[in-house]
Amino acid sequence: MVISAVDKMTDKRKFCSSSLNKRSNSCPNFIIKMWIYPEGAPRAIKLKADVSLVEDLDDLAGVLTQEINVLRNLDPQQFVFLDNENRRLASGTDITLIRTTDKVPLIVRYQLSDRRISVDFRYSRKSGSCKIPHSSGSFSLLKEEVMKQFNDLQEYDIYFLHEMSSTNIRDTFNFNYLIINDAQLKSNEYQLRLKVMIEGKKSFSEWELNEVLAKVLGNKYLAVNQMPVLDLQRLPVATLSNKNLKDFSKELQRVFRTYRKETNTNEQVCREYIFLFLRFAVHYAILNINNAIYITNEWVLKGTRGNGPVDYIIFADAMIVLICEAKADNMEKGLAQLLVQLHSAVENFATTGPNPKMYGIVTTGTSWRFVCWTGSLEDPTIYLSQQFSCNFQGDLRTETNILSFIARILRDQCEPVHD
Structure with a gap:
C-alpha cells in the first residue's frame, strides 16, 4: 500500500500526541520557517513547517498542497524542487539542511496541465524547435533548449518576441499568459512561433x-x-x-x-x-x-x-x-x-x-x-x-x-x- 505524505504526517501527529500524554518533552517543538516560491508567483511565501512531521522534500510536497493556495488540489508527485540557482533538488533531501530567505526561497515547479507546448523559434536566419511540458517552468525550460541549440547565445540574456501579437516575453508570467491567450491548440498541444531576442542588443x-x-x-x-x-x-x-x-x-x-x-x-x-x-x-x-x-x-x-x-x-x-x-x-x-x-x-x-x-x-x-x-x-x-x-x-x-x-x-x- 502506498502511503501519502499527508497520511504519513497524520500518523506522526497521532504518535506525537500519544507520546506527549506520557512525557511532555518527548516531542519538542521543531518549528522552522521556510520561504517557498511557487514558480511564476508574484513573490515568495513564508511557510511554517513542523520538522517533527516533515523529514524531507517528499513530505513537504504534501504539506504545500494543503498550505499554499496556488498548489491546492495538485498532484504533489509532480512537484519539482529547485534551489536559487535553478538546480534540481532530490525529493529525499533533508529539510533541516535547506536554508531559505525571502530573497533566496525554495522554488517549487508544478504542472499546469497535461498538455505539451510545441515551440518553433528562430534567431536571425537560424531556426530550431522543441517540445516542453506545460508547467510553471515552461519558460525556463524553453530558454534552456534555445541555449542548447544555439551555442553562440549562451553568454547572453535572452527573451522572446511573439511577432503575431507584438508581445515581448521576458518572464514566466507573460509566457503563461501567452500560452492561454495566443497559442494555437491542436491535438492537446499548444503551438507557438517565437523570435529569440538578446537583452540590450539588436540583431x-x-x-x-x-x-x-x-x-x-x-x-x-x-x-x-x-x-x-x-x-x-x-x-x-x-x-x-x-x-x-x-x-x-x-x-x-x-x-x-x-x-x-x-x-x-x-x-x-x-x-x-x-x-x-x-x-x-x-x-x-x-x-x-x-x-x-x-x-x-x-x-x-x-x-x-x-x-x-x-x-x-x-x-x-x-x-x-x-x-x-x-x-x-x-x-x-x-x-x-x-x-x-x-x-x-x-x-x-x-x-x-x-x-x-x-x-x-x-x-x-x-x-x-x-x-x-x-x-x-x-x-x-x-x-x-x-x-x-x-x-x-x-x-x-x-x-x-x-x-x-x-x-x-x-x-x-x-x-x-x-x-
Whole structure:
C-alpha cells in the first residue's frame, strides 16, 4: 500500500500526541520557517513547517498542497524542487539542511496541465524547435533548449518576441499568459512561433539606415549621398587571366540559364550569383595574393552595436578582410546591416593603429555596392561606391569588373600583411 505524505504526517501527529500524554518533552517543538516560491508567483511565501512531521522534500510536497493556495488540489508527485540557482533538488533531501530567505526561497515547479507546448523559434536566419511540458517552468525550460541549440547565445540574456501579437516575453508570467491567450491548440498541444531576442542588443537585421546614421555613425552623415565616393579603380591592380575570366563567364551564364534567366526571384537565387563572384575572387587571391585566404558563410559576429550571423565573410588567417551582405531586393536595408557589421568587425578584428580599415559589399546579386570603413569606431570615415547593375547577358563587362573589384579589395587588405 502506498502511503501519502499527508497520511504519513497524520500518523506522526497521532504518535506525537500519544507520546506527549506520557512525557511532555518527548516531542519538542521543531518549528522552522521556510520561504517557498511557487514558480511564476508574484513573490515568495513564508511557510511554517513542523520538522517533527516533515523529514524531507517528499513530505513537504504534501504539506504545500494543503498550505499554499496556488498548489491546492495538485498532484504533489509532480512537484519539482529547485534551489536559487535553478538546480534540481532530490525529493529525499533533508529539510533541516535547506536554508531559505525571502530573497533566496525554495522554488517549487508544478504542472499546469497535461498538455505539451510545441515551440518553433528562430534567431536571425537560424531556426530550431522543441517540445516542453506545460508547467510553471515552461519558460525556463524553453530558454534552456534555445541555449542548447544555439551555442553562440549562451553568454547572453535572452527573451522572446511573439511577432503575431507584438508581445515581448521576458518572464514566466507573460509566457503563461501567452500560452492561454495566443497559442494555437491542436491535438492537446499548444503551438507557438517565437523570435529569440538578446537583452540590450539588436540583431544586425533589426537596424534601419536612419538609425545607423544617427546611433552608429553619430550623424556624421545625414544621408548616404554625403559619404565620400569609394573609387575602386584606385585600389591595387588584380589582373585576372583570360582563362579566369572565361571560366567565370561560362559559370555565370550556366547559373543564369539554370534559373531560366531569373535574377531576383528570392534570396536563395541571389545567393547563387553572389557566391559565384566571391568564390572566383577568393580562388584568384589564394593563388596570387595569400594562400591563407578563405571564405565562410553564416559566421556569427558579435559587437556592442549588433550581433548575428553574417552572410559571407572572407578571412586571411584569422583576420576579416571583407564582409558581404546579401539581400533579395532591399539595398538600403542591406546597407544598414552592413554598416553595423563593419562596426562589429572593426571592433573585434581590426589591426591596431590609428586608421583601421574594413571593406564590405551589399548586393542583391544584380545590384552591387562597395563600402570602406576607415578610422576609429568613434569617428569613422565611410567611403561608398556607386551602384553597379548586372544583367548577366552580353559581354558581361560589368560582371567581370565587379569580380576584379573584389580581387582588388583582397589584394589591398592582404598585401600589407607581408610588407
